[in-house]
Amino acid sequence: MANVSGKFAIVGVGETLVGKRPEASTNSLHLEAIRNCLADAGIKASQVDGLLTNQPLNDAHRSYAVRLAHMAGIDPTYATDLALGGATPVALVQHAVMAINTGMANIVMCVHARKRSTPDPSPGYAIRTGDEHWEQPWGHFAAVATHAFTAQRHMYEYGTRSEDLAEIAVATRKHACLNKNATMRKPMTVSDHQQSRMIVAPLRLLDCSLESDGGGAVLVTSAERARDFPKPPVLILGMGQHHPHFSLMDAPSLTTLGGKKSSETAYRMAGLSPKEMDFAEIYDCFTITTLVTLEDYGFCAKGEGKDFVKGGRIEIGGELPVNTHGGLLSQAHLEGMLHVTEAVKQLRGNEVEAERQVANAELGIVSGHGGNLCMHSTLILGAV
Amino acid sequence: MSETQDKRGRPAAKDRPFLDELEAKPFWANLKEHKFTSQRCSACGKFFGFPPQFLCPHCLASEYEWIPLSGKGKVYSFVTYHRAWHPAYQDKVPYNVSLIETEEGVRMMSNVVGCPPEAVKIGMPVEIVYEDFEDYTLPKFRPAT
Numbered sequence A: 001m002a003n004v005s006g007k008f009a010i011v012g013v014g015e016t017l018v019g020k021r022p023e024a025s026t027n028s029l030h031l032e033a034i035r036n037c038l039a040d041a042g043i044k045a046s047q048v049d050g051l052l053t054n055q056p057l058n059d060a061h062r063s064y065a066v067r068l069a070h071m072a073g074i075d076p077t078y079a080t081d082l083a084l085g086g087a088t089p090v091a092l093v094q095h096a097v098m099a100i101n102t103g104m105a106n107i108v109m110c111v112h113a114r115k116r117s118t119p120d121p122s123p124g125y126a127i128r129t130g131d132e133h134w135e136q137p138w139g140h141f142a143a144v145a146t147h148a149f150t151a152q153r154h155m156y157e158y159g160t161r162s163e164d165l166a167e168i169a170v171a172t173r174k175h176a177c178l179n180k181n182a183t184m185r186k187p188m189t190v191s192d193h194q195q196s197r198m199i200v201a202p203l204r205l206l207d208c209s210l211e212s213d214g215g216g217a218v219l220v221t222s223a224e225r226a227r228d229f230p231k232p233p234v235l236i237l238g239m240g241q242h243h244p245h246f247s248l249m250d251a252p253s254l255t256t257l258g259g260k261k262s263s264e265t266a267y268r269m270a271g272l273s274p275k276e277m278d279f280a281e282i283y284d285c286f287t288i289t290t291l292v293t294l295e296d297y298g299f300c301a302k303g304e305g306k307d308f309v310k311g312g313r314i315e316i317g318g319e320l321p322v323n324t325h326g327g328l329l330s331q332a333h334l335e336g337m338l339h340v341t342e343a344v345k346q347l348r349g350n351e352v353e354a355e356r357q358v359a360n361a362e363l364g365i366v367s368g369h370g371g372n373l374c375m376h377s378t379l380i381l382g383a384v
Numbered sequence B: 001m002s003e004t005q006d007k008r009g010r011p012a013a014k015d016r017p018f019l020d021e022l023e024a025k026p027f028w029a030n031l032k033e034h035k036f037t038s039q040r041c042s043a044c045g046k047f048f049g050f051p052p053q054f055l056c057p058h059c060l061a062s063e064y065e066w067i068p069l070s071g072k073g074k075v076y077s078f079v080t081y082h083r084a085w086h087p088a089y090q091d092k093v094p095y096n097v098s099l100i101e102t103e104e105g106v107r108m109m110s111n112v113v114g115c116p117p118e119a120v121k122i123g124m125p126v127e128i129v130y131e132d133f134e135d136y137t138l139p140k141f142r143p144a145t
């Protein structure tokens, strides 16, 4: 099988304003992201022939990719919804590569938006994962609790403390404070984190990400075709996925997740190692997710995440800047779509506020994580 | 808020099990008689684990038996809910939810009851208690005596 590393590229990114968007609908947030992405790439909707999106949260939007394509004036020869939860945005890019590589499409729009901060009336029914009834009768209702099971286990196995998780929240907030399109721009201290109320112990309010309205999109094409686009292409160097369980009840481990195998696949494809990454955009639905993923990605040994995240190491200017946009914790929670767009902007250079530009950013890694800690996707991106 | 979704279109939380699930009917029927059971594959001899399914997750064989479990196990991990996501839990916070690993190696979601949530620890030995409701019985666990 021919290695696709470096043969495909992201040639456009679009982001919407994030936060509370009461005037917008789920559809309009997707369309704004598509419009902004097309403008960035300097092409028209009619030139796009593929569209990928996330499975919506509501069955009124089933077969959403085809619906969105036609709402945006795209006549796709390839379109589908993917359903990997927060691992989807990264997976959209991977599937775009696969579609283009097989000749099913040439220019693929990958778009994701959500409206979770302000009400989103809909005629349909909310989509369930299908096994809530093996959790809810015992009072288990929330994603924060799913992640608290991992935090508890990580604390037990490796001595990680809540104060260590605070370091991640604080560093991420610093970055959000530098991002004009971030929801939370008030500085945070470890003490603020420690004083924030317990939601599901051992996770506190400030371990949790935001609920946001907004969207993002990226445009993928071949590296060859990428030369025709106005902005410098960002090459797709490595890709991986791993989904080691579905239900929390059959997880082989709660402290090593899909990120290990997913990143190993991506590093192998790219011929690169963790040491070579200039920054990392790590899915951070909760602080513990970032900690576990940094370990699974090989930036430090398992159990050493608590030391790795200290001393400014994961801040801009540090050894490995993490979530340079403020992440799901402090910018906005759009299932990591903005982790992808941020990585592209960092690699193109001169597109984010100067104070949060990673110096000499040439290689970056992006993670996606979804469901009951069960789904994982990885992208390694590089500047030309 | 409706029967099926909240005001943001998210699925409404339910506090009772779904008793009509085809695969799980014997599980709930056995519990009603205070028998805690799990499926064991007749071909490969392994336990299916939860949720129940008709074909073995290890070898895809269709033949299995519902085997009584000892009811003894350990806390694999646990959390303490300080916020109620469902009206039925409004007066119950803080409460424990645990991942219990049975002696037989099967894991399930449950609650450790009979001790305050702060007394629960990973590795703690627990044993089953049956909580009876009008039309079903929930398996829960208490610190082993």
Ligand SMILES: [Zn+2]
Binding pocket: B041, B042, B043, B044, B045, B046, B056, B057, B058, B059, B060, B061
């Ligand atoms: Zn079997």
